[in-house]
Amino acid sequence: MGKAQKKTGKGRLDKYYKLAKEQGYRARSAFKLIQLNKKYSILESARCTIDLCAAPGGWLQVASKYMPANSIIVGVDLVPIKPIPRVITFAADITTPHCRNLIRGELKDWKADVVLHDGAPNVGTAWVQDAYSQSELVLMSLKLAVEFLAKGGTFVTKVFRSVDYNNLIWVFNQLFGKVEATKPPSSRNVSAEIFVVCRDFLSPKHIDPKFLDPKHVFKDLAATLAPGESGISTGTAESNVFHPEKKRRHRDGYADGDYTLFKSLPASSFIRADDSISALGSVNKITFLTEEEKGWLDLDITTGDVKANCDDLKVLGKGDFKALLKWRLALREELGLDLKTRGTEDATEQVEVVEIVDEEQEISEELERLNAEASARAKRDRRRANEIKNRTLQRMQLQMTAPLDIGMEQQDAMLGVGQDDMFDLGKTEEDLRNKRGTVALLMDDDGDAITGSSEEDEVTESEDEPLDSEDEREKKLLGLEAELDGLYDAYQDRLRERDAKIKVKEARRKNAERDEWNGIEANDIDDEDSDDEEVGGWDKLQEAKLNDQNLSDDSSDESVDEEAPAHKRKRMPSEQTAGLPNNKRPRLVSKLKPPTASATTSAAARVWFAQDIFSGLGGLNKDSDPDSEELDRESEYSEAGQNSVDASEQDDFEVVPKDRDSPMDLWDGDEEDEGERTQTRINKYGLVTPEAVMLAQQLVNREKTKTQLINDGFNRYSLNSKEGLPSWFLDDEAKNYKLNIPITKEAMAALRAKQRALDARPIKKVAEAKARKKFKAAQRLEKAMKKAEGVNATADMSEREKAQQIDKLMRKGMSAGQKAKSEVKLVVAKGAHKGVKGRPKGVKGRYTMVDSRMKKEVRAKKRKERASRKR
Numbered sequence: 001m002g003k004a005q006k007k008t009g010k011g012r013l014d015k016y017y018k019l020a021k022e023q024g025y026r027a028r029s030a031f032k033l034i035q036l037n038k039k040y041s042i043l044e045s046a047r048c049t050i051d052l053c054a055a056p057g058g059w060l061q062v063a064s065k066y067m068p069a070n071s072i073i074v075g076v077d078l079v080p081i082k083p084i085p086r087v088i089t090f091a092a093d094i095t096t097p098h099c100r101n102l103i104r105g106e107l108k109d110w111k112a113d114v115v116l117h118d119g120a121p122n123v124g125t126a127w128v129q130d131a132y133s134q135s136e137l138v139l140m141s142l143k144l145a146v147e148f149l150a151k152g153g154t155f156v157t158k159v160f161r162s163v164d165y166n167n168l169i170w171v172f173n174q175l176f177g178k179v180e181a182t183k184p185p186s187s188r189n190v191s192a193e194i195f196v197v198c199r200d201f202l203s204p205k206h207i208d209p210k211f212l213d214p215k216h217v218f219k220d221l222a223a224t225l226a227p228g229e230s231g232i233s234t235g236t237a238e239s240n241v242f243h244p245e246k247k248r249r250h251r252d253g254y255a256d257g258d259y260t261l262f263k264s265l266p267a268s269s270f271i272r273a274d275d276s277i278s279a280l281g282s283v284n285k286i287t288f289l290t291e292e293e294k295g296w297l298d299l300d301i302t303t304g305d306v307k308a309n310c311d312d313l314k315v316l317g318k319g320d321f322k323a324l325l326k327w328r329l330a331l332r333e334e335l336g337l338d339l340k341t342r343g344t345e346d347a348t349e350q351v352e353v354v355e356i357v358d359e360e361q362e363i364s365e366e367l368e369r370l371n372a373e374a375s376a377r378a379k380r381d382r383r384r385a386n387e388i389k390n391r392t393l394q395r396m397q398l399q400m401t402a403p404l405d406i407g408m409e410q411q412d413a414m415l416g417v418g419q420d421d422m423f424d425l426g427k428t429e430e431d432l433r434n435k436r437g438t439v440a441l442l443m444d445d446d447g448d449a450i451t452g453s454s455e456e457d458e459v460t461e462s463e464d465e466p467l468d469s470e471d472e473r474e475k476k477l478l479g480l481e482a483e484l485d486g487l488y489d490a491y492q493d494r495l496r497e498r499d500a501k502i503k504v505k506e507a508r509r510k511n512a513e514r515d516e517w518n519g520i521e522a523n524d525i526d527d528e529d530s531d532d533e534e535v536g537g538w539d540k541l542q543e544a545k546l547n548d549q550n551l552s553d554d555s556s557d558e559s560v561d562e563e564a565p566a567h568k569r570k571r572m573p574s575e576q577t578a579g580l581p582n583n584k585r586p587r588l589v590s591k592l593k594p595p596t597a598s599a600t601t602s603a604a605a606r607v608w609f610a611q612d613i614f615s616g617l618g619g620l621n622k623d624s625d626p627d628s629e630e631l632d633r634e635s636e637y638s639e640a641g642q643n644s645v646d647a648s649e650q651d652d653f654e655v656v657p658k659d660r661d662s663p664m665d666l667w668d669g670d671e672e673d674e675g676e677r678t679q680t681r682i683n684k685y686g687l688v689t690p691e692a693v694m695l696a697q698q699l700v701n702r703e704k705t706k707t708q709l710i711n712d713g714f715n716r717y718s719l720n721s722k723e724g725l726p727s728w729f730l731d732d733e734a735k736n737y738k739l740n741i742p743i744t745k746e747a748m749a750a751l752r753a754k755q756r757a758l759d760a761r762p763i764k765k766v767a768e769a770k771a772r773k774k775f776k777a778a779q780r781l782e783k784a785m786k787k788a789e790g791v792n793a794t795a796d797m798s799e800r801e802k803a804q805q806i807d808k809l810m811r812k813g814m815s816a817g818q819k820a821k822s823e824v825k826l827v828v829a830k831g832a833h834k835g836v837k838g839r840p841k842g843v844k845g846r847y848t849m850v851d852s853r854m855k856k857e858v859r860a861k862k863r864k865e866r867a868s869r870k871r
């Protein structure tokens with residue numbers, strides 16, 4: 001009975017339950033992570049994952065399946081988790097410091113790329129309270145996540161859709177670059193759970209503890225709950241009065257002995273009640289039945305509105321309730337129930353309550369407004385970036401601009417500073433001119449270079465100015481190349497968008513970059529700025545909200561203050577030489593610099609900036625080599641009496657473009673990695689290309705020596721430098737510049753044989769099924785033999801009977817365990833059998849009537865099945 005109930009109850013045993021069983025997952029929830037991972041590709045590139053609330057271990061199994069080999073997976077839960085290969089698990093409460101210490105002990109100083117949280121507290125108490133503790137658990141998991149996550153990491157958490165939901169999302173938004181809520185198909189619709197995927201952890205240096213403190217984050221809800229009470233009570237009644245829109249489910253049931261839903265309250269009780277607000281929240285009507293109460297109806301203060309309000313409290317709004325409370329106070333004074341002072345106190349009390357609740361409402365409204373604003377801003381930025389891209393492409397097509405490359409354009413767009421590459425180049429020239437002739441113009445009294453928007457406006461476009469013909473030609477040429485580069489990149493992007501595999505690879509590559517890259521990001525500076533402003537990010541944000549400021553928009557922070565702390569300055573190498581006059585740099589330089597760690601500028605951009613015209617600008621070329629920058633400035637500002645540069649650095653110094661044929665360029669670290677990777681691939685899968693098989697055969701058959709093969713591998717292009725060549729050319733070249741190795745018949749045959757052998761191997765499931773079958777047959781036989789021995793040992797059977805019995809047992813034991821199928825006779829419905837209804841003559845046992853139509857139909861059906869299976 002239990003079984004039947006289980007199957008139908010709540011539809012628990014749905015297809016994911018069955019799938020989980022089939023695929024060996026411990027919980028159906030595993031599919032939630034599989035689906036989340038499919039959407040966001042979280043696990044493929046992660047090398048360390050922490051799963052909080054992991055029992056029984058479904059998510060851990062998924063993580064272990066999808067994460068790269070040798071990655072670290074740690075799972076924690078209140079209950080012990082059965083061991084899973086290559087997963088570390090322990091039992092702890094994630095809300096305790098003990099748990100934190102255990103994780104720290106496991107990770108040492110590693111950081112996690114992903115933190116998962118699918119926690120659910122034990123249900124059973126009131127719904128409001130359940131949701132609250134779930135939200136608390138989420139906040140606790142976030143606390144661990146921010147401690148252990150690496151910058152750029154991902155936090156996936158389950159949240160219940162409750163009143164806390166928006167507050168949690170708001171907090172996530174403060175700590176992560178991208179926050180998305182999603183409900184995977186395997187999550188039941190009846191469940192209030194939703195999964196929030198927070199990517200791009202910002203890793204701020206200081207996090208205001210209030211962000212992670214349930215008291216602050218869920219202030220709204222906490223305030224509506226009276227201390228020590230878990231749900232519907234005075235607090236809730238109050239909230240019903242002042243927040244009629246926030247309906248909470250009432251699970252307390254009926255009061256003792258009272259089984260009606262409609263409740264009325266005598267006016268005298270309301271007037272004399274201590275807790276008038278909760279009285280208003282829990283009744284439908286205020287009645288005037290006694291003589292005294294009827295008398296109150298005639299008073300001036302009891303206006304028509306008040307009477308109407310008393311009639312049906314459930315339809316009243318906040319203003320109506322306030323009017324009723326005012327009326328109550330006035331009546332109490334009238335009746336002399338309160339001394340004047342007491343009355344005032346009471347009034348103050350009421351007003352305070354109203355104010356607190358009002359304030360809470362304001363905060364929640366503010367939160368909602370901020371969320372809406374953030375999403376609108378993101379949308380606006382996206383639109384702007386698209387516009388910029390389109391405009392740039394148009395200008396490129398009209399040959400109006402020399403695109404540096406798509407990568408840089410995107411950087412600009414991302415920074416939201418607009419696409420004004422040509423203007424910036426113009427500005428560069430302007431700067432040059434200024435530097436040559438009118439340096440003084442750029443200096444203020446203290447010798448600081450002047451920057452600012454007003455200046456930017458003053459900078460004129462130098463597009464119109466004639467360049468000398470040599471330069472112009474070169475510029476044009478580079479422009480054309482860059483244009484080709486741009487178009488090629490766009491083409492590659494389109495290809496990439498179509499190819500899911502490339503997306504995964506890209507994600508991995510990005511992940512690798514993220515770990516290696518320690519450079520500067522505009523955001524970093526922003527973060528630091530806000531961090532450095534110390535006290536309470538929370539308070540500041542609240543304040544910022546009130547001031548209607550955009551938290552991420554901090555263009556004003558771009559200029560670095562003279563008194564800025566040392567670590568702030570460290571971020572801008574160009575400004576390390578504090579004594580130099582141009583601490584503040586013209587816009588072009590400061591704008592291009594931060595994102596242009598050498599890794600981010602394309603070859604085309606580097607070639608572009610390697611032109612003589614830029615050679616005088618520190619920070620523009622050389623990818624921020626601080627030494628060369630210092631020397632540049634040293635030579636330019638020597639009159640200003642700067643002497644902070646080493647004597648060795650003061651030697652004749654010439655800014656030259658990087659030597660294209662320098663030996664450094666020939667050494668390609670990637671190729672070594674590639675070699676290793678190829679080796680591992682070969683170890684794992686063997687040789688998979690005919691060329692490789694052929695070369696191997698030649699080596700084995702001693703047709704060629706290793707040296708010969710290596711020598712054959714070289715060609716006159718092998719040592720060519722790739723520096724400065726456009727990517728489309730390199731891609732094309734990579735396909736064609738190598739020698740085409742002729743493939744022999746033998747190599748192809750060997751490869752095919754290998755493939756056939758691979759195909760002939762049964763898949764794991766089939767092999768397992770066969771082994772199971774064999775094992776069961778052996779068991780049956782053993783059982784039969786034991787029985788036969790028993791029969792043999794019995795004394796009350798004749799030898800003949802024993803032989804018969806044993807024969808029967810053995811036949812049964814040797815059979816496949818299935819009953820022999822009874823034969824079905826096929827009777828063709830033609831000749832004498834045509835049109836016969838019922839059993840045809842002379843046919844005994846089971847039979848089936850068949851005809852040519854049926855034959856055709858069956859064949860067609862089989863054909864279709866085969867075709868669909870192939871597909």
Ligand SMILES: C[S@@+](CC[C@H](N)C(=O)[O-])C[C@H]1O[C@@H](n2cnc3c(N)ncnc32)[C@H](O)[C@@H]1O
Nearest residue numbers: 053055056057058059077078093094118119120
């Ligand atoms: C829905 S289950 C997690 C299922 C898991 N993701 C899987 O795929 O197998 C929720 C888990 O949260 C755990 N949990 C609840 N509160 C916890 C706490 N404070 N600390 C650790 N685990 C907790 C419960 O023990 C329970 O095993």
